[in-house]
Amino acid sequence: MPGGPAVPAFPPADPSVTDTPTPVTDTADATDTADAAGPLARERAHLASSRAALRAMRADVEALDIKDVAANWVNAQVLRRQIDERITALAxxxxxxxxxxxxxxxxxxxxxRAEGAGGEQFYIGRRHVHDAAGDPMVIDWRAPVSQPFYRASKKEPMDVRLRRRFGYTGGELTAYEDEDLTDTTSDDRASRLLQSEIERPRVGPMRDIVATIQPEQDEIVRAGIGGTVCVQGAPGTGKTAVGLHRVAYLLYAHRERLARTGTLVIGPNRSFLRYIEQVLPALGELNVAQATVDDLVAHVEVRGTDDPVAARLKGDARMAEVLRRAVRSGVTMPVEPVIVVRGSRRWRVPAYEIEEMVRELLARDMRYGAAREALPQRIAHAVLVRMEEAGEAPDDRVQDAVARNAAVKAAVKAIWPAVDPAKLVLRLLSDAEFLAEHAAGVLDEDEQRAVLWAKPARGVKSAKWSSADAVLVDEASDLVARTPSLGHVVLDEAQDLSPMQYRAVGRRCTTGSATVLGDLAQGTTPWATTSWAEALAHLGKPDAAVEELTQGFRVPREVIAYASRLLPAIAPGLAEATSVRESAGDFSVREVAPEALDAAVLGACREALGREGSVGLIAADDRIPVLTGVLTAAGLPFLAPGEETSADSRLTLVPASLAKGLEYDYVVLDEPAAVVAAEPDTRTGLRRLYVALTRAVSGLAVVHARPLPEELG
Structure with a gap:
């Protein structure tokens, strides 16, 4: 991937695969010379030809002259941007x-299917490549003709005779492996190249998985755009990658529609977004926005924090009703008629008639702002009826003029005043009487006191907004004016969202669909969801299909088995994850004396750095300053989460609170008891520990001085 070190796309394959490749009868334009050179040489020749064709495709786009094509400079700029994006996508x-x-x-x-009719041969890759005549040399993995590459089996070959996988080293094609799907005398066997790619050490950010997508993953990736899909995925099952590849597939299958409506990937934090940001560009998709929930609701500057009780209450769905009441609280019934003067005539609309209009608009439960805009038109219409009864013939222009009349505007301002969402929430959280008025029957007195801001200290002019407050402002904003909807939203690590945060995300896809990704066992917030049915209801997608991925591809079997000891305590209803990996992985639990803990952690990091791949040192947040000093004193360079690893710097120091969604070849876990103790309650702490234990791809070393949680024993 761009910006990272040169690493093999596939590791060197098994010598039995490389040195004695399975013979294949090429149904394309194979020549005697190519056959004499061997199948591997022929495949390398096709790779070289395909790369040349891709360069020619890019050169054709670069050579486009648009100076006399666009009608104006705006169209020229748009066209130029589209061409530049196409050039980038063809890299x-x-x-x-x-x-x-x-x-x-x-x-x-x-x-x-005529008797004796020959089949066709297709190379499956990350993007479509064609030759000068327009004939395909590589087929996009998302095309329908590519689907059997992921789903065909000997039981259901899908009209495929042979499936071939390729192995690469440093970008060079070095091996291949064939699977004859017409041979029903033997069982399906695991692909050695596929297994090697799954277990290959990782350096740098997350990469795509187009070469290793499994049938159950492919079904989710290719699910239609019309419905929302929720993926409950155990650690290492590839749920994040599946979600990103689903975006890429939908953009391929519904490009025009999504180009109009937009797509968005929502992650838990900036470190996570940096980690995944190269996946879609590597697949040629450049126009997918990425954001956190905090980015979506950034109506106010967040500088404060809530205690767990206040945060949980502010995230409770009941706050939506409190806000709805507060937003509408300014509406008052008229006590005076509206008198409109036009020329020498005076038109009177009595108060009772305006009250009927107001009550009808309230009953329709319209957005506050839309109803406020409709009220002057309703009053103007009543005036027009009177004009027509008097023999006049007013038209729409007259109605618009009456709606803008000073008397009408004054009446609307008094009856249906404008609402500033931030000021409304500020009053709600700082005025006990105002909150009590609108929370009556929804929040009890203790809950009301819990959500109220503490009085600012002397010298402090205002209280500080929290992240939960910003979500409330977003809810109020939507009550005033509808939030624009996107075509598709991917929500990752969804188990950590509060009901009010689900509502905020749901507003961004009211007319579109969503892909919801998460693991109930990894919920580490005080308001973490315990049920996907409940979460999807808050999202506004109660009919979403829920798919479960339990087969892990990245986490070693011994590691996932050890971490799964926590499941009965943190998520008793979930099935235990399994691992398809052939290797058990490196796994150790090391108990040391308290005074030797730092040195033991340092030694474990040095040991891990002696192997190939990335290393993550995960620790409780309050241990990070100590470990920073230890690593610095030892002259061991390290990175922050989300920063790209390189050959010279492969160690990342990771606070446990930021570990979710990240993966490292080797993980050193510092003091599990401290990770648990850092959370407000034991269950949340054990979930945080579950996350930390399952970040390893090849090996895990647990180093501790304090007793391990009894749930692990």
Whole structure:
């Protein structure tokens, strides 16, 4: 991927695969010379030709002359931007395989299956590549013809005769492996190349998984855009990658629609977004926005924090009703008629008639701002009726003029005053009487006291907004004016959202669909959801399909088995995850004396750095300053979460609160008891520990001086 070190896209394959490749009958334009050179040489030749064709495609776009095409400078700018994006999307990433598989069909897809008819051969890759004549050299992995690469089996070959996987080292094609799907005499066997790619050490940010998507993952990736999908995924099951590849697929299948409505990926924090930010560009998708929930609701400057009780109450869905009442509280019934003067005539609309209009608008439960805009038109319409009864013939222009009349505007201002969402929430959280008036029957007195801001200290002019307060402002803003909806939203680490945060995200996809990703066992906030049904109801997508991924591909089997000891305490209803990895991984639990803890952690980090791949040192947040000093004194360079690793700096110091969603080849976990104790309650602490234990891809070393939580024993 761009910006990272040169790493193999696939590791060197098994020698039995590389040195004695399975013979294959090429159904394309194979020549005697190519056959004599061997199948591997022929595949390398196709790779070289495909790269040349991709360069030619990019050169064609770069050569486009648009100076006399656009009608004006605005259109020219838009067209220029689209061309630049196309040029970027056609970049040939040297260390990313252009294609990773090949399908040999028994028959031409879509053609009548005549006896003796020859099939076709397709190379499957990250993007479409065609030659000068327009014939495909590489087929996009998202195309329908590519689907059997992920789903075909000997039981259901999907008209595929042979599936070939390729192995790469440093961008060079070095191996291949064939699977004859017509041979029903033998069982399906695990692909060695696929297994090697799954277990390959990772350096740098998250990468795509197009070469290793499994059938159950592919079903989620290719689910239609019309419905929302919720993925409950255990650690290492690839739920984040599945969500990102689903975005890429939807952009391929519904590009025009999503180009109009937009797509958004929502992550838990900036470190996580930096970690995943290269996946979609590597697939050629450049126009997908990324944000955190805090970014979405950034109506006010957040400088304060809430205690867990206040944060949980402010995130409670009941606050939506309190806000709805508060927003409407300014509406008052008229006591005076509205008199409109036009020329020599005076038109009178009595108070009772205006009251009927106000009550009808309130009953319709419209957005506050939309109803406020409708009221002057209703009053103006009443005036027009009187004009028509008097024999006049007013038109729409007259009605608009009456709606803008000073008397009408004054009446609307008094009856239906404008609402500033931030000022409304400020009053609600700082005025006990105002809160009590609108929270009656919703929040009890203790709960009302808990959500009220403490009085500012002397010399402090105002209280500080918290993240939960910002979500309340967003809710109030939507009650005043509808939030624009996107075409598709991906919400990752969704289990940590409060009901009010779900509502904030749901407002961004009211007319679109969503992909919700999470793991109930990894919920670490005081308001973490315990049920996807409840969460999806708050999101506004109660009919969403819930899919469960329990087969892990990244976390070693011994590590996931050890972490799963916590499941009965943190998520008793979830199935225990399994691992498809053949290797058990490196795993150790080391108990040391308290005075030797720092040295033991340092030693474990040095040991991990002696292997290939990234290393994450995960510790309770309050241990980070201590470990920073230890690493600095030892001259061991380290990075912050989300920063890109390199050959010279492969160690990342990770606060446990930021570990979610991240992965490292080797993890050193410092003092599990401290991770648990840092949370407000034991269950949340054990969930935080579960997250930390499952960040390892190849090995985990647990170093502790204090007793381990009894749930692990």
């Amino acid at each position: 040939d990433l040297a260390h990313t395989p252009l294609f990773f598989g090949r399908l040999d069909y028994l028959h031409a897809p879509g053609a009548e």
